[in-house]
Amino acid sequence: MAKESIYDLIFDIARHIPKGRVTSYGAIAKCIGTGASARLVGWAMHLAGNYPDVPAHRVVNSKGLLTGKHHFGGDRMEKLLKKEGIKVKNDQVQQFETVFWDPATLGL
DNA sequence: GTGGTGACTACTT
């Protein structure tokens, strides 16, 4: 049985992000219940490095900006997003509202 | 047990 820490929840949500879609830290934060601590989500993504199943590259900030791409290893995040079919320009997701995926879609 | 940090968000000036 998993401890189901808040990170596990975040990872679980991130893992359920459909291909070609992205989500924001605040959306996940709210979904897990923290709501006010979007920072934890960002931190969780840091730990996500240990979780290859967690597409942290699909998680961006509220503006659709690839804030964490620097931690991914340069343009790796942008490249991955483009590979997924997401248009990224200047570290910003194009059609962000179109590719935006809400964790509530899971059927919360 | 305490202190510092972190890939954010929202409000205020």
Next chain:
DNA sequence: AAAGTAGCCACCA
């Protein structure tokens, strides 16, 4: 409108 500050929670040393 833009810029700055404050708030928040959990992990690591």
